[in-house]
Amino acid sequence: MNNASKSQKNEPFRYEQIASEVIRLIAQGTYRPGERIPSVRQMSTQQGVSISSVLQAYLQLENQGVIEARPQSGYYVRAPSAENYPEPEISSPSLDPNHVNLHDLMMMAMRDSTNASLIQLGAAMPNLELLPIERINRILASLARTAEPGAHSYELPPGLEELRVQIAKRALLSGCQFSPNEIVITSGGVEGIHLCLYAVCNPGDIVAIESPMYFGTLQLLEVHGLRALEIPTNPREGISLSALQFAIEHNPIKAVLTISNFNNPLGSCIPDEKKKDLVELLARYEIPLIDNDVSGEIYFSEKRPMVTKAFDQKGLVMLCSSFSKDISPSLRVGWVVPGRFKNKIEWLKFTTSAATARLPQMAIAQFLESGGYDHQLRRIRREYASNVALLSQAVTRAFPAGTRVTRPVGGFVLWVQLPENVDSLELYALSLKNNITITPGYLFSPTNHFSNFIRLNAAAWSYPIERAVRRLGELVFELAGT
Template sequence: IEEGVLRPGDRMPSVRKLSRTERVSMSTAWQAYMLLENRDLIRARPQSGFYVRPISKSLPEPSVTSPASIPTDVSLSELAARILSLPSNRNIVPYGAVNSAPELLPIKKLNRILASVSTRANSVANAYSPSAGMDELRRQIARRSFESGVNAVSEDVIVTCGATEAINLCLRAVAKPGDTIAVESPTYFGNLQTIESLGMRAIEIATDPRDGVCLDALAKAIKQHRIKACLFVLNFSNPLGSIMPDETKKRLVALLARAEIPLIEDDIYGDLHFGAARPKAAKAFDSDGMVMLCSSVSKTIAPGYRIGWTLPGKFKSRVEILKRTNTLTTPTLLQLAIAEFLESDRYNRHLRAMKTAVAEHIERASVCIAKYFPTETKITRPAGGCVLWVELPKSIDTLVLHKKALAEGISISPGRLFSSTEQYGHCFRLNCGHQWSNRFETALKTLGKFTEKM
């Protein structure tokens, strides 16, 4: 690899073939590939094997972030509305909002299921569902939770209108206006807007682009400030794509349990892992009911269905009351359709294809950024999810870059959106949830030209 014999994107020999040619055990061959993967030289693609990573050595990863870590009022709504309220235009290269491309979603299969369910369950589908959700869907959510290490039963699940409502309900169950919520830095602006809408404050915690929230920084913040809850994306965070190691998740849950601070865990990207095994949720290490797991099918199956859920632990009764007064129920027909899709093997087959496409996009985009952007540029190296975080020289204002890009038909998400204090003005996020094509390379080349002139 280092001598260029194997080039970025090349497929590595299979583990079995490597075992035969090098006359070593399968276990040894596998461990060798794990070492190469840990050194960022190769990457596993779902159901496809190992490939040489197209990451230029000249583009390092961003450093651990260092926010001020003081409670602040959030005032992102105006900025977010100005940037994100773009006219629907298919000609715009969609690197901005994290929306999975229609060609990567099982739209036809879902349409067939929806029609079938509508016919078979006509009277049921047209009635209100229980506030906690339809039993059929709650069972499937509980069943799939085992893959993330969570031992759940259907009664633990409350179905919501997307992950946004799940997070909203969980925040309201454990905090009130004026309370302080700990978040990663940078963090998803949608979660910041939810905190803002509830009149709460945010405190940003230092975050490692690979391993997620720094526990030492969190422990220090807990000692210095009255933190009411934590809202973290621990598996493939948005926008960094970081994944907290399982052992660190275990320590995080223990730290917060000692401090009696609830953890609201947004696990919406957990299924989009590029490796062999799905990462565990922090909820898997929760024995006190203090972790409130939230997720949805918006990034993997059907964003328009608005089907999400929460496993709120010891706060279930409070969350269920809030659900009744918030939206009462979640659309019955859509719940039944998603339940049927999850029950079959369709979901796993669909995920394999989707993850392969997204992983390829991230890899190819990384190559283009290394090729077209300034040499001081830094990029993340996510092992899952669908976003790339790009850090430019500090002299470059990505709000200005956003405007220039939009004029050329390219959308991006400027870094200021991802901080309650509008940090990261020289960074931006790319959505890679699309099938790669020359259109995206042309867009990145254009962005690179802009950055070279700024």
């Protein structure tokens, strides 16, 4: 295939593959800053490619600032500049509650996110290659062969007992002790949050949220006619408790919504001690906390962070989660531990959708029971930590000065603050013309105060993705006028 048809098909050239491989080796720590990488001749022999391909790859890496040539000596890894890139500062949203009106923008982004011909850096889709799809398929096939007719009856709330038992066992790892009877199975995490809002709020009520906040949740506020009160949020440690307390003292807040473990898009994690303070603060005012833990298992540190529910003395914390990020988004299985609102949630679940499909619940219960989940999670955590680092380094190399990038400690998205004058919707339109999707910052706030931010999905890493990030960088340069 000639070069022109390769680039049309978005396939990488040989030199790009080599360049990407070197980037991966550096990100994984095989070659450290200051160390020499294989010479052009060695690399050409190792990889079975021509000298000119390696030379071209090294030239590209030099231009990108990844390596430097030292006369008479060879090529060396340069100190990574990612460390020098500042993080976004704590957010400073409006002090007033606001209705949400994001549906048009959201539907546009949703449609583009399903277009397989685009390089998808927008939607927070897990990397399907890292999910235990074969195992789940085998379990489903065996269930389909052997399931009794009863497996096709309604699995009425609270949902399949075997699954609830497995969830209660795993909860111990996040510092929580609750019985299977305290859990209600839902159709994905989003349904859980929807039911919680339904249970504790009425149209017009005010819900305090982390800012920025995952747009799926903002959509729920819109659908319920609720007003969002955005609370300043630190990109590492989550919601500001002093700002939250101030907001509570000045507004009749009905509920607080957080993603305490790995906020989407920030990748922040509220430290365990601060989680305790958050739960105690809300307990003093008798305000329910809806905490979304869908990415809680995807941590990059040694230990799973606790969940806010672990500190709940009054039954006010409603813990929501799902298996969408680490087993399968398509099975649509999630769960809520709603504390004192259990009966209401069960009733609302029954009223809204009667039941969650039984066979997917059986498949996940079997998968959890068989012990494959931890192995699976270890792999996902390792890969996502590496891919987040690769993407953030690529952004650092490609984007202009004035860019800021988060340092996520879990999950798989990156939040990028662009130079002040770059509008993320303009960038969205330009990216699409270049067959790339991003998520514009507008979607993460009802008050547009993230107009110069974008969220990028770091779940996968590949040559086309690396090329797309470089192209995005060029577009940002263009819009920034630098």
